[in-house]
Amino acid sequence: MKLRGKQKSFLRSEAHHLNPVVQIGKSGLSETLLDQIDECLERRELIKVSLLQNTEETAKDVAEVIEETLHADVVQMIGRVLVVFRPSSKEKYQRVSQQVRVL
Template sequence: MELTGKQKRFLRSEAHHMNPLVQIGKNGISETLLDQVDELLERRELIKVTLLQNTDEEAKEVAEIFETTLHCDVVQIIGRILVCFRPSSKEKYQTFSTKVRSI
């Protein structure tokens, strides 16, 4: 799903008050981490991911990996924090995607 500027702005404003749910540390990106992020995106649609100081990963590289493997949109990168969005396939979890479609 290609997001417009207004949709991205809306998602950024919604994510502003959220706490990061995923932390990437010294172990970097693993299959377990990708599975965890995939499950969180399915249930919440919009999540924050933070890169800890002891990781060797770069925010832009992590964003590319998430976009290719998890098929999500990285809405925003600020320093070491990423905001990721993917519409849920289950209707009961579709809170943000219904609002995004209406914009």
């Protein structure tokens, strides 16, 4: 889903009060961690991912991997924190994506 400017702005405002759900540490971006991010996106649609100081990954590299493998949109990247959005495939979890479609 390609997001327009208004939609990205809305998602950034919704994510402002969220705490990071996933933290990438010393072990880096593994398959298990990608599965965890995938599961969080399925249930929440909008999450924050933070990179700890001891990781060797860069925020740009992590954003590219998330976009390619999980087919999610990185809405915002501030320092070591990423805001990630992907509409849920289950209707009961589609709270944010319904509001995004209206915009």
